[in-house]
Amino acid sequence: MLKIENLKASIDNKEILKGLNLEVKPGEIHAIMGPNGTGKSTLANVITGRDVYEISDGSIQFTNEDLLELDPDERARLGIFLAFQYPVEIPGVTTTNFMKAAINERRRHQDKEPMKASEFLKMMKEKMKLVDIDQKFMSRSLNEGFSGGEKKRNEIFQMAMLEPKLAILDETDSGLDIDALKIVSNGVNQLRNKDNAFIIITHYQRLLDYIVPDFVHVMYDGRIVKSGDKELAKELEAKGYDWIKEEQAV
Amino acid sequence: MIAIKNKYTEAFEKLKKSENSAEAHALKRFQKMGIPNRKSEVYKYSNLKHFKNLTPSTEGRIPHKLPEYFTHQYLLDKHLLVTVNGVFAESLSSYEGDEDGIHISCMCDARKEFRDIVESHYNETSTEYPDAFSEMNTAFAQCGIFIYATKNAQAKKPIVMLHLGYNQPKDSLTCQRNLIVLEQNSEVELIEDYVNIDKEEAFNINHFSEYFIKQDARLKVNIYQEDSNQVHFIGNKFFELGKGSNLKVTTLNFQGEFIRNNFRVNLNGEHGEATLNGIFINGDKDHTDSRILIKHNAPNCESFQTFKGILDDQSTGVFNGKVFVAEGAQKTNAFQSNKNILLSEEATINTKPELEIYADDVKCSHGATCGQLDENAIFYAQTRGIPREKAKKLIVFAFAQEVIQDIDNELFKNFMERRLVHNLDLAEYSTHGSVQSGIKE
Numbered sequence: 001m002l003k004i005e006n007l008k009a010s011i012d013n014k015e016i017l018k019g020l021n022l023e024v025k026p027g028e029i030h031a032i033m034g035p036n037g038t039g040k041s042t043l044a045n046v047i048t049g050r051d052v053y054e055i056s057d058g059s060i061q062f063t064n065e066d067l068l069e070l071d072p073d074e075r076a077r078l079g080i081f082l083a084f085q086y087p088v089e090i091p092g093v094t095t096t097n098f099m100k101a102a103i104n105e106r107r108r109h110q111d112k113e114p115m116k117a118s119e120f121l122k123m124m125k126e127k128m129k130l131v132d133i134d135q136k137f138m139s140r141s142l143n144e145g146f147s148g149g150e151k152k153r154n155e156i157f158q159m160a161m162l163e164p165k166l167a168i169l170d171e172t173d174s175g176l177d178i179d180a181l182k183i184v185s186n187g188v189n190q191l192r193n194k195d196n197a198f199i200i201i202t203h204y205q206r207l208l209d210y211i212v213p214d215f216v217h218v219m220y221d222g223r224i225v226k227s228g229d230k231e232l233a234k235e236l237e238a239k240g241y242d243w244i245k246e247e248q249a250v
Numbered sequence: 251m252i253a254i255k256n257k258y259t260e261a262f263e264k265l266k267k268s269e270n271s272a273e274a275h276a277l278k279r280f281q282k283m284g285i286p287n288r289k290s291e292v293y294k295y296s297n298l299k300h301f302k303n304l305t306p307s308t309e310g311r312i313p314h315k316l317p318e319y320f321t322h323q324y325l326l327d328k329h330l331l332v333t334v335n336g337v338f339a340e341s342l343s344s345y346e347g348d349e350d351g352i353h354i355s356c357m358c359d360a361r362k363e364f365r366d367i368v369e370s371h372y373n374e375t376s377t378e379y380p381d382a383f384s385e386m387n388t389a390f391a392q393c394g395i396f397i398y399a400t401k402n403a404q405a406k407k408p409i410v411m412l413h414l415g416y417n418q419p420k421d422s423l424t425c426q427r428n429l430i431v432l433e434q435n436s437e438v439e440l441i442e443d444y445v446n447i448d449k450e451e452a453f454n455i456n457h458f459s460e461y462f463i464k465q466d467a468r469l470k471v472n473i474y475q476e477d478s479n480q481v482h483f484i485g486n487k488f489f490e491l492g493k494g495s496n497l498k499v500t501t502l503n504f505q506g507e508f509i510r511n512n513f514r515v516n517l518n519g520e521h522g523e524a525t526l527n528g529i530f531i532n533g534d535k536d537h538t539d540s541r542i543l544i545k546h547n548a549p550n551c552e553s554f555q556t557f558k559g560i561l562d563d564q565s566t567g568v569f570n571g572k573v574f575v576a577e578g579a580q581k582t583n584a585f586q587s588n589k590n591i592l593l594s595e596e597a598t599i600n601t602k603p604e605l606e607i608y609a610d611d612v613k614c615s616h617g618a619t620c621g622q623l624d625e626n627a628i629f630y631a632q633t634r635g636i637p638r639e640k641a642k643k644l645i646v647f648a649f650a651q652e653v654i655q656d657i658d659n660e661l662f663k664n665f666m667e668r669r670l671v672h673n674l675d676l677a678e679y680s681t682h683g684s685v686q687s688g689i690k691e
Contacts, residue, residue: 048633049633077635091649092650097644
């Protein structure tokens with residue numbers, strides 16, 4: 001589904017990704033862990049098409065398309081979704097209208113009529129239930145005045161609405177209390193199936209107690225330096241990242 | 251200089267006013283001032299060259315032939331007052347006279363039937379800060395609209411003032427003049443709509459309205475102008491507020507070639523409240539200049555200003571909002587905000603919020619921002635599959651919505667939302683179904 005080869009990306013002439021390789025197949029959940037500043041969020045941004053990064057080498061293939069040739073919205077319509085680490089507030093745009101625009105835009109590109117209002121509302125209700133989000137948030141400005149936990153839940157709600165093939169969760173667990181964490185995880189677990197895939201970027205093993213990954217990767221200095229199964233996450237939790245750094249220094 | 255003076259004097263002679271009339275004195279004052287140039291602080295960012303070539307119209311009557319449509323759909327139940335080139339057109343208007351204690355007539359009739367009211371209010375607001383255009387207006391005023399709400403009167407329906415421009419000579423300037431007086435505890439809602447029937451024709455207006463809002467009276471004014479290619483508009487609107495009175499003005503300017511709005515509000519009695527909101531959307535070389543002066547002359551008054559601008563292409567905008575707090579006007583609460591979005595690198599906005607305070611127990615805040623669209627927000631929308639251009643429009647729409655959402659009249663608000671959707675080409679995202687607006691399509 002997703003195949004990243006030797007990816008190198010820089011910002012302001014500073015190389016952040018230094019030859020990264022990753023392959024994700026349908027039905028898989030990959031966790032990416034690692035210390036601060038190793039390029040985890042950069043990877044999420046580069047996959048989704050943020051244009052502040054310069055790609056100097058490598059490739060990203062997604063369902064046989066060359067992602068690097070596409071605009072962010074084209075990538076999104078192919079089925080890539082990013083749950084933001086810091087969801088953006090858009091004053092005046094309600095979550096409802098935002099989702100309506102997103103869904104109808106996708107349908108327009110599939111030569112389909114806009115979704116019927118009744119159908120849309122039914123879908124909204126269903127997905128709201130999934131992340132236990134209140135109706136009142138739907139008619140409020142997107143993310144404006146939302147608490148950290150509410151913003152993250154709203155991200156998962158949007159993910160549920162858009163039903164992506166590949167969802168990237170960028171530190172969705174940071175700033176969440178245990179109840180919110182359970183709700184978010186539950187949402188992800190209900191959405192996962194054999195045809196979609198998830199990349200979960202996190203600092204902590206905690207989230208992985210609820211969303212069990214098939215693979216755990218450790219990122220350090222712009223590369224994936226270690227891969228394993230869920231046991232690797234536990235090892236990292238117990239021992240920290242210093243041993244990885246030491247290993248790399250050798 | 252002499253030639254310019256002669257042009258006005260010649261035109262004035264056609265009106266056959268006596269040398270000692272108020273009009274003649276106003277003309278003298280105007281001639282002394284002349285059309286302001288760029289050195290004038292008050293018109294620093296608005297080039298008035300166009301107005302120098304115009305002569306005030308002295309036609310004084312409505313044109314013989316007029317197109318046969320005047321059905322605006324945004325309000326079904328209304329009093330409709332139509333002016334054509336500044337002259338009240340009784341035959342095109344439909345209103346119930348004297349309903350609910352609201353008297354409506356043309357200014358000429360009012361001068362006879364409501365002589366005392368007119369004499370004690372007409373032109374009373376223009377002496378404090380002389381302005382060339384208000385003086386010119388007084389000299390050349392056409393027979394405009396007079397609205398008088400008696401004590402405790404409540405207009406059950408909004409009063410729509412549809413100001414039409416039709417078949418004006420290219421070099422003529424319409425001096426439109428209205429007087430609105432609300433007696434104690436009365437309530438009126440106005441919608442002022444400016445329409446150039448033939449968009450390619452000249453539409454030159456020097457508009458001057460005076461509004462008196464007496465003790466505990468409440469006035470709402472919604473001002474709307476859209477897509478008038480040839481519009482050159484100077485609007486002076488002066489408001490006098492009594493004790494406990496309330497004023498709310500919302501101004502919506504969509505793509506006008508040259509718009510200058512000059513609002514002056516005097517809060518003269520305790521516990522008065524004035525809200526002035528505005529939004530403009532400019533493209534091409536459009537120019538919109540809003541100048542606001544709110545004077546807190548009495549204690550315990552509140553004023554709120556929210557003005558927004560959206561500028562594309564090579565358009566320009568000016569905001570100059572000033573709050574003046576007089577000595578002794580304690581417990582004043584004044585808020586002022588001006589926000590602008592620049593969609594092109596060639597668009598320009600000049601913004602100058604001002605405070606002048608002579609009391610020590612007041613709460614005043616002001617702020618101005620101008621900037622490009624938030625790239626984070628655009629990217630966020632793109633990651634949901636919304637193309638970049640659409641994402642921008644969605645954000646701009648939301649930016650403008652803040653002003654429109656604050657309109658109290660639901661029907662007018664919905665109409666404005668549809669106009670916004672139309673202007674930003676966002677029909678498919680509209681929550682209000684298809685765009686329909688009557689004569690503007």
